[in-house]
Amino acid sequence: MHSRPMIGYARVSKSFGPTKAVDDVSLDIAEGEFVAVVGSSGSGKTTLLRLANRLIEVDGGTITVEGEDVHNIDPVALRRRIGYVFQSGGLFPHLSVADNIGITPKLLGAPAADIVTRVDELLELVQLDRSAHRDRLPETLSGGQRQRVGVARALAARPRIVLMDEPFGALDPLTRDALGEDFRELHRKLGLTTVMITHDMTEAILLADRIAVMRSGTLLAQGTPAELTESGDDYVLELLRTPRRQVERLNALLPRSGAA
Amino acid sequence: MSFIGDPRWGEALSHLPDYLGNHVRVSLAALALGLIVSLPLAILTRNRPAPRGILLALASIVQTVPGLALLALFYPLLLAAASVSLALFGASFSAFGFLPAMLALALYSMLPVLRNGITGLNGIDPALIEATKGVGMTARQSLVMVELPLALPVMMAGIRTAAVWVIGTATLSTPIGQTSLGNYIFAGLQTQNWVFVLSGCVASALLALAVDQLLGLIENGLRLRSRLRSGLGAAGILALVAATLVPWMARSSPGYVVGAKTFAEQYVLSALLRERLQASGLPATARSGLGSSVIFQALKAGDIDLYVDYSGTLWANQLHRTDIKPRAELLAELKASLAKENVTLLGELGFENAYALVMPKQRAEALGIHSIADLVGHASTMSIAGDYEFFSRPEWAALQKAYGLQFRAQRQMQPDFMYAAVASGEIDVIAGYTSDGLIAKYDLVVLDDPRNAIPPYDAILLLAPKRTGDEQLQAALKPLLGKIDIATMREANLRAAGNDATSSPDVVAKWLWEKIGKR
Numbered sequence: 001m002h003s004r005p006m007i008g009y010a011r012v013s014k015s016f017g018p019t020k021a022v023d024d025v026s027l028d029i030a031e032g033e034f035v036a037v038v039g040s041s042g043s044g045k046t047t048l049l050r051l052a053n054r055l056i057e058v059d060g061g062t063i064t065v066e067g068e069d070v071h072n073i074d075p076v077a078l079r080r081r082i083g084y085v086f087q088s089g090g091l092f093p094h095l096s097v098a099d100n101i102g103i104t105p106k107l108l109g110a111p112a113a114d115i116v117t118r119v120d121e122l123l124e125l126v127q128l129d130r131s132a133h134r135d136r137l138p139e140t141l142s143g144g145q146r147q148r149v150g151v152a153r154a155l156a157a158r159p160r161i162v163l164m165d166e167p168f169g170a171l172d173p174l175t176r177d178a179l180g181e182d183f184r185e186l187h188r189k190l191g192l193t194t195v196m197i198t199h200d201m202t203e204a205i206l207l208a209d210r211i212a213v214m215r216s217g218t219l220l221a222q223g224t225p226a227e228l229t230e231s232g233d234d235y236v237l238e239l240l241r242t243p244r245r246q247v248e249r250l251n252a253l254l255p256r257s258g259a260a
Numbered sequence: 261m262s263f264i265g266d267p268r269w270g271e272a273l274s275h276l277p278d279y280l281g282n283h284v285r286v287s288l289a290a291l292a293l294g295l296i297v298s299l300p301l302a303i304l305t306r307n308r309p310a311p312r313g314i315l316l317a318l319a320s321i322v323q324t325v326p327g328l329a330l331l332a333l334f335y336p337l338l339l340a341a342a343s344v345s346l347a348l349f350g351a352s353f354s355a356f357g358f359l360p361a362m363l364a365l366a367l368y369s370m371l372p373v374l375r376n377g378i379t380g381l382n383g384i385d386p387a388l389i390e391a392t393k394g395v396g397m398t399a400r401q402s403l404v405m406v407e408l409p410l411a412l413p414v415m416m417a418g419i420r421t422a423a424v425w426v427i428g429t430a431t432l433s434t435p436i437g438q439t440s441l442g443n444y445i446f447a448g449l450q451t452q453n454w455v456f457v458l459s460g461c462v463a464s465a466l467l468a469l470a471v472d473q474l475l476g477l478i479e480n481g482l483r484l485r486s487r488l489r490s491g492l493g494a495a496g497i498l499a500l501v502a503a504t505l506v507p508w509m510a511r512s513s514p515g516y517v518v519g520a521k522t523f524a525e526q527y528v529l530s531a532l533l534r535e536r537l538q539a540s541g542l543p544a545t546a547r548s549g550l551g552s553s554v555i556f557q558a559l560k561a562g563d564i565d566l567y568v569d570y571s572g573t574l575w576a577n578q579l580h581r582t583d584i585k586p587r588a589e590l591l592a593e594l595k596a597s598l599a600k601e602n603v604t605l606l607g608e609l610g611f612e613n614a615y616a617l618v619m620p621k622q623r624a625e626a627l628g629i630h631s632i633a634d635l636v637g638h639a640s641t642m643s644i645a646g647d648y649e650f651f652s653r654p655e656w657a658a659l660q661k662a663y664g665l666q667f668r669a670q671r672q673m674q675p676d677f678m679y680a681a682v683a684s685g686e687i688d689v690i691a692g693y694t695s696d697g698l699i700a701k702y703d704l705v706v707l708d709d710p711r712n713a714i715p716p717y718d719a720i721l722l723l724a725p726k727r728t729g730d731e732q733l734q735a736a737l738k739p740l741l742g743k744i745d746i747a748t749m750r751e752a753n754l755r756a757a758g759n760d761a762t763s764s765p766d767v768v769a770k771w772l773w774e775k776i777g778k779r
Contacts, residue, residue: 053394055390055393055394076396076397076398077396079393079394079395079396080395080396084394084395086387086390086391086394087387090387090388090390090391090394091391092388092391092392092405092406093388093410094406094409094410094483103395103397103405104395104396107395107396107397107401108396153395157396
């Protein structure tokens with residue numbers, strides 16, 4: 001693969017009490033890659049993600065970010081240079097949209113005027129109307145709008161890496177589809193390296209360059225969707241078959257024109 | 261006379277700047293101290309269940325101590341601390357009034373602030389705490405930028421509760437020497453001046469409401485991030501403090517401070533002493549409603565300059581004597597002992613306010629009871645009532661021992677209600693006071709004490725150590741010595757027990773002086 005991965009997991013383990021959440025996982029994510037980590041709940045995929053920006057600390061193995069062992073980076077500084085999109089937004093309810101988006105630049109000491117300009121840029125980037133949304137509180141936004149703000153917040157300090165924890169899981173299908181594609185476009189345009197957690201193989205296949213499948217803390221398989229079909233693992237194959245079966249049933253049930 | 265036109269409203273109003281000002285200062289100082297201690301504790305223990313549990317348990321225990329008792333406890337504590345400080349550093353502080361009141365009230369304010377602070381901080385969605393880390397906040401930034409603002413409404417509710425409690429409880433700081441709106445209530449209850457009682461209650465309720473609303477304004481301002489609102493609220497509270505500080509700073513030296521305990525006779529005598537000092541050109545102010553154990557310590561410490569006590573009280577409470585001596589011997593010994601503490605016993609006023617067993621005259625005559633000795637055969641079917649301290653005093657033990665008295669039941673009562681209770685037959689015998697005007701009013705009789713079980717209680721005038729050589733003061737007071745006989749004092753006390761404008765201590769004191777001044 002490439003000379004130096006943007007994110008490198010080397011034989012990483014993490015236990016919570018007797019449970020091995022992540023068990024001897026090695027995974028390299030190259031610059032500009034969009035990797036989806038797929039697994040059911042309890043598979044260790046969220047733990048794997050949080051180990052990267054030290055929201056959780058490893059028990060064994062090494063994680064590198066841009067070639068540096070994360071253990072040697074101050075966790076606060078590390079998190080400020082990695083964008084993080086939370087499940088259902090994680091927006092601060094007492095702060096306006098603009099203040100939520102501008103929080104990391106503010107923590108980094110950016111001048112107030114620069115933050116204002118940056119927030120406007122980001123609102124445009126995630127396709128929210130500036131004047132209509134800037135000063136609103138998160139509770140007045142729809143789920144999709146909230147997640148757009150969450151994405152804008154993650155991008156505010158111009159990170160090269162974005163981690164996303166089931167970012168579109170709680171949204172209705174139409175919003176989810178639109179948001180997924182919009183983010184995929186942002187990923188490309190900004191040259192980001194993205195790791196996304198999802199339990200939905202369809203979403204992973206549609207958005208990601210590469211997919212890593214986790215089960216009970218171990219990494220079962222990794223590769224492009226096409227490569228995964230070569231996997232000998234029954235669970236992986238079953239995960240891949242499900243979307244196809246659904247498509248076939250949909251095709252049988254719906255008229256071809258698509259106009260229901 | 262109409263209720264509205266009652267001149268006692270004017271008198272009540274004239275005390276308002278002093279009482280309200282002191283009340284505001286002590287309450288807000290206590291609240292500020294309580295917040296300074298409680299808020300950091302709430303923040304520090306929010307993620308530590310063990311110390312948090314201990315802290316909340318301690319604060320709850322403090323809360324179960326009645327306000328009056330908590331305030332009373334701080335006085336001896338500080339007194340001890342003051343003497344330790346004097347021994348160690350050669351400097352001391354006044355354990356009287358402001359300091360004990362503020363400390364006790366601050367302690368009282370802690371529970372709601374702590375409990376709501378901790379509840380507010382613990383109630384925040386863990387996903388949001390995770391998000392503060394994810395965006396790159398330090399623990400401190402997370403606290404300041406997210407956790408505290410989100411916990412604010414719950415915390416402010418606790419602070420507002422604490423403010424209302426402190427302002428209400430501050431009315432109980434009068435007996436430990438802190439002037440407050442409680443002065444109206446204590447004086448009013450003792451002299452049956454309902455105008456005063458009402459003034460005290462209404463003023464403290466209005467103050468509590470005002471502070472609560474101002475805190476509410478600050479809360480809204482902080483929540484809506486409106487500098488105008490929070491600024492107005494803070495300005496309101498500052499204005500309240502400033503308004504009470506101006507007359508306080510501008511006031512002239514208080515001159516001689518005359519102490520008084522918490523009953524009507526003491527209010528009248530205090531008014532008489534002040535009136536006499538002022539007539540001699542000596543400025544004088546009152547510190548009234550002081551607890552019986554506080555007042556002597558306050559005199560010794562120089563917080564008050566003079567007051568009237570009773571020989572038997574000091575004999576038992578200060579000299580810790582349980583033996584009983586004839587009047588002259590007891591007085592001489594008392595005078596010598598007090599002199600060792602540099603307290604001057606200037607002389608007796610002429611009457612005695614002793615404990616005495618009292619019952620309705622008609623019933624006593626019907627049963628052929630003239631003295632306590634005659635009571636012995638009837639006691640086992642009778643009930644007796646005394647004030648809050650009587651049954652734990654040596655006089656009661658002495659009475660039981662000397663006469664072998666055993667009553668069917670004994671009850672503790674507010675002294676004012678005791679006389680009415682015995683007159684109505686609800687109680688058979690009471691331990692009353694010989695100088696009480698109600699004895700004549702209710703047609704009661706004082707039973708003789710042929711075995712001299714009860715020590716003498718001569719009213720005596722005491723001067724603080726710093727007034728030992730003050731000849732001007734002594735000259736102004738000398739005309740009172742030996743002039744007030746028991747009948748005169750009873751009549752004065754009866755007048756003071758009335759519920760109208762002529763029953764105010766000042767008016768009764770004037771009447772008293774007119775009566776005895778010519779003697």
